[in-house]
Amino acid sequence: MAERKIRLAVEGCGHGTLHAIYASVAKSCEMNGWDGVDLVIVGGDFQAVRNSYDLNCMSVPRKYLQIGDFHEYYSGSRTAPYLTLFIGGNHEASNYLWELYYGGWVAPNIYYLGAANIIRLGPLRIAGLSGIWKGYNYNKPHHERLPFSQDDIKSIYHVREIDVRKLMQISTQVDVGLSHDWPRGVEWMGDWKTLFRKKDLFEADARAGTLGSVAAKKVMDHLRPPYWFSAHLHVKFAAIVKYDSRETDSKSNSNGPTTATSLEGKNADEIDLDMDDAPEQDARPDTKPTSVYNDDEIALDSESDSGLTPAVPQPSKEPLPSTAPLPPASTVPDSLRAQLPSSFARPTSPPPLPPHPPEITNTTTRFLALDKCLPHRSFLQLLEISPISTPLPSPSPPSTSSSLPRPLTLSYDPEYLSITRAFALPPLSLSPLSPIPPQGPSSTSSSYNPHISASAAWVQTHIVAANKLTIPQNFERTAEPYDPSVGVSETRGEQAWEKTNPQTVAFCELLGIGCVFEGAEGEREERRERRRMQGDDGGGGSGGGRGGWRGGGRGRGRGGGGGRRWGRGRG
Secondary structure (H helix, E strand, O other): OOOOOEEEEEEOEOOOOHHHHHHHHHHHHHHOOOOOOOEEEEOOOOOOOOOHHHHOOOOOOHHHOOOOOHHHHHHOOOOOOOOEEEOOOOOOOHHHHHHOOOOEEEEOOEEEOOOEEEEEEOOEEEEEEOOEOOHHHHOOOOOOOOOOOHHHHHHOOEOOHHHHHHHOOOOEOOOEEEEOOOEOOHHHHEOHHHHHHHOOOHHHHHHHOOOOEHHHHHHHHHHOOOEEEEOOOOOOEEEEEEOOOOOOOOOOOOOOOOOOOOOOOOOOOOOOOOOOOOOOOOOOOOOOOOOEEOOOOOOOOOOOOOOOOOOOOOOOOOOOOOOOOOOOOOOOOHHHHOOOOHHHOOOOOOOOOOOOOOEOOOOEEEEEEOOEOOOOOOOEEEEEEOOOOOOOOOOOOOOOOOOOOOOOOEEEOHHHHHHHHHHHOOOOOOOOOOOOOOOOOOOOOHHHHHHHHHHHHHHHHHHHOOOOOEOOOOOOOOOOOOOOOOOHHHHOOOOOOOOOOHHHHHHHHHHOOOOOOOOOHHHHHHHHHHHHHOOOOOOOOOOOOOOOOOOOOOOOOOOOOOOOOOOOOOO
């Protein structure tokens, strides 16, 4: 492998097709003369389905439920040929991923990043945010517990502010960022005209300022990694996001309509799957792989109407139509307004954001979204990355070799460990299971800094100096793998019992925090009985989420993925 660059294979939505993904990676490496990759990244909808009961916790209509092939890696009958990392999307075995809220191995050599996290692959620093945006659930705690109701199955994958808040405390540079859905407004930073020709129904959402995730944009604008990868919308799209070193936010709406974003609005990135659509065929190993590009080149999909593949997306010279005029100012007298509840008060302008962390110096983020793993779709990208983040101090003398020692291993990130510990312990005690106080308008909170600094000193002494940063290979099965003799229909919508994953317990012990996910068996039984008496014991995970199971999302609009125009193709 070339010098000290790290080779990645980035894939869009997984949709339970690991065999095809790994075969495509191998074929792509062969075509490009590579002997392998350091890491495979899957951008969500991974579908770590261990057995039939996990299917009943997935937001997918029952007619599309398929067991997939992950269970073979979970059971040990197969081993992932490449170290694999993934984030969660909106079609997941949510009960299993919930066991690994802080991240963990879902199978040997396959690591789930957790609800939000930063970890390292050798010198490469990777940040990730699981789930999709839905404003009315953003400020809620993670309240969903097994057995899930139908509402729980749809809401458990919605991004929560507590997880974003932790990422917003990061003050040093990262190299790669991941989110399942696109950061809001990023479509205007690339070849939006070609995108809207492929996916013609995207344009209305984009011009309304509702396409993509507010949370992902907030995190991307704060972390400013050189690379950001997403999936969800089932189309390959590249963009360049530029930052002024003096500003705290990208101008991702500068080329498009500048519409104020509300946390309470309907999520434009989540629609119900059209029940009349038939699932597309499985991805095949002979799916044409994409070619490799260096770290300064992420090309657009070669299926563009022009037939050309520009090295980087070029901003259009054609101006966008002007936005609609603002509505007239309110004529309600102040005396009358004063009699209304406080929620009717005039909005106040937020104070200016604090300066951006000085150690986050990158000013250009290359964004790439990829399709799902199906034939003739652009779902895979190989690339080499040179890390720009500050490497961790090595206990051994620095290597004089021009290449990295391989295979590279995953390790915890000391700064993110410090933030996680500070949030979990008094006086903050910000549990993901409990309501938390609003943070205020700042992108980071200086009130957290003393607690994070204290936690950093503890982490340095008890983890870094103790040489405990390497993520342990401590995978342990917490459910039986799929038994073909017990078909999907045989479970009749039943869900598995809630389990506390030993990896989560071990992580909490490493960090010296309590494991809030451990529940007494009596409490779990009571919750299960209460759900049964209410007549909503979860059932079969129908509804919820854009796109569908392995091809139910049909390429929203003309030219994308087949199907009728109203199929939005978001998975």
